[in-house]
Amino acid sequence: MKFRLKQVSIIALISGAFLFSCVPNKKLIYMQELAESTGPLVESSQKYPYLKEDYLLQINDIVEINIVTTDPQMNELLGSVNNTQQGMNQMAGGQGAGDVFFMNGYTIDENGEVELPLIGKVSLVGLNTDQAKELVEKEVRRFVNENEYFVRVRLGGIRFSALGEFNRSGKFTLLQNRVTIYEAIAFAGDLNRVAKRDQVLLIRQYPDGSQIHKINLLDRSLLNSEFYWLKPNDLIYAEPMKVRAIGAGNTFVETITLISTSITALALVLTFIRNN
Numbered sequence: 001m002k003f004r005l006k007q008v009s010i011i012a013l014i015s016g017a018f019l020f021s022c023v024p025n026k027k028l029i030y031m032q033e034l035a036e037s038t039g040p041l042v043e044s045s046q047k048y049p050y051l052k053e054d055y056l057l058q059i060n061d062i063v064e065i066n067i068v069t070t071d072p073q074m075n076e077l078l079g080s081v082n083n084t085q086q087g088m089n090q091m092a093g094g095q096g097a098g099d100v101f102f103m104n105g106y107t108i109d110e111n112g113e114v115e116l117p118l119i120g121k122v123s124l125v126g127l128n129t130d131q132a133k134e135l136v137e138k139e140v141r142r143f144v145n146e147n148e149y150f151v152r153v154r155l156g157g158i159r160f161s162a163l164g165e166f167n168r169s170g171k172f173t174l175l176q177n178r179v180t181i182y183e184a185i186a187f188a189g190d191l192n193r194v195a196k197r198d199q200v201l202l203i204r205q206y207p208d209g210s211q212i213h214k215i216n217l218l219d220r221s222l223l224n225s226e227f228y229w230l231k232p233n234d235l236i237y238a239e240p241m242k243v244r245a246i247g248a249g250n251t252f253v254e255t256i257t258l259i260s261t262s263i264t265a266l267a268l269v270l271t272f273i274r275n276n
Contacts, residue, residue, distance in 0.1 A: 045220060048220065048221070048223035048224040049224050050223075050224060050228070050229075051224050051225060051226055051228070052178075052229055053226060053229075054128040055128060055129075055155070055231055055232065056125075056126050056127065056128055056207065057108060057124050057125055057126065057127055057128070057129075057132060058108065058125060058205060058206075058207055058232075058233075059108050059109070059110055059112060059125060060107060060108060060233070061107070061108050061155065061232055061233075062105040062106070062107050062108075062155070062156035062157075062159075063105055063106050063108065063114065063124065063129075063132070063153060063154065063155060063156060064104070064105045064106075064152070064153070064154050064155070064156050065105075065106055065114070065116065065132075065136060065151075065152070065153050066150075066151070066152040066153075067116075067136070067140060067149065067150070067151050068149065068150045069140075069144050069148055069149040069150075070148045070149070071144070071148070074143065074144060077117060077118045078116075078117050078118055078119075079117040105156040108124055108125055111123075112124065112125025112126070113125075116136070116139075118143065119136075119139045119140070119142075119143075120139075122135060122136060122139060125207070126207065129153050129154055129155065132153045133151055133152070133153040136151050136153060137149070137151045154177065155177070155232060156173075157173045157174055157175040157176070158173070158174045158176060158177075158178075158179045158184075158230055158231075158232055159171070159172070159173045159232055159233055160172055160174075160179075160184050160230055160232075160233070160234045160235065160236065161234075161235040161236070162184065162185070162188035162235075162236050162238075163235065163236070163237045163238075164195065164237045164238040164239060164240070165191055165192050165194055165195035165196075165238040165239065165240050166185075166188045166189055166190070166191060166192065166195075166238060167188070167189030167190055167191070167192055168188050168189030169188060170188070172184070172187055172188060174187060178229060179229070179230045180228055180229060180230065181202070181215070181217075181222070181227060181228060181229075181230055181236070182217075183230075184230050184234075184236060185217075185236065188236075191238050194240050194241045195238040195239070195240065195241070196238065196239045196240070196241055197216075197217045197218055197238075198216045198217065198218050198219075199214055199215075199216070199239060200214070200215045200216075200217055200236060200237070200238050200239075201213070201214055201215070201236070201237040201238075201239070202214075202215050202227060202234060202235070202236055202237075203234070203235040203236075203237065204231060204234055204235075205231075205233045205234075213227060215227050
């Protein structure tokens with residue numbers, strides 16, 4: 001009788017846990033007409049000023065360099081018409097925009113240079129995009145008069161990798177000039193429930209090598225740090241919590257299910273032993 005009473009108590013405890021773990025609809029439905037409303041704003045934090053550094057071009061970066069002049073023949077020599085038309089054809093054929101930049105952009109080689117049609121090799125490593133634009137314009141003026149050309153230099157998107165406890169890990173390209181670390185994580189499907197959000201590793205490339213930074217995503221001061229903005233070729237690695245090592249569930253319900261299954265199995269074993 002005591003043994004059965006223990007079993008009933010365990011089942012009641014598990015049932016109560018499931019009951020109280022349910023989330024009411026009032027916590028889920030957007031834009032409700034609340035009977036007692038204190039306004040939509042719950043809290044505002046202080047403003048965190050951006051700490052943004054100019055990104056300096058590095059080896060293996062892909063840059064888009066677009067040169068257009070008033071002379072159609074010069075445009076053909078510079079490759080402006082061909083590159084634009086080829087890019088449009090590739091996008092129309094269903095190829096990703098990141099692939100278009102790879103096919104039509106210029107990769108900075110191991111010497112820190114890109115080779116442009118007619119102009120030749122230009123060293124861009126260590127320059128920001130504005131400085132690179134000025135350098136290319138200087139080279140263009142060797143062939144074209146002042147005010148008869150247009151030059152645009154920009155990064156071919158922000159490339160980054162997401163590894164570890166992501167819902168969708170992999171290598172990604174965001175066609176933006178600026179990307180925050182939270183945008184990158186969102187693009188990778190967000191971190192799963194067992195990821196260490198207070199100890200995310202950010203592997204960043206510098207001209208003289210790579211460096212590992214451990215980032216706390218739970219700290220608001222990240223917003224005005226140098227790690228808030230992602231840089232090209234960053235790698236984000238999220239480690240699992242210890243709960244993954246011991247095999248517990250990702251959610252409360254999964255954990256309760258695991259515990260209840262273990263208790264049921266143990267109860268069956270004890271019943272079998274007692275009956276025999």
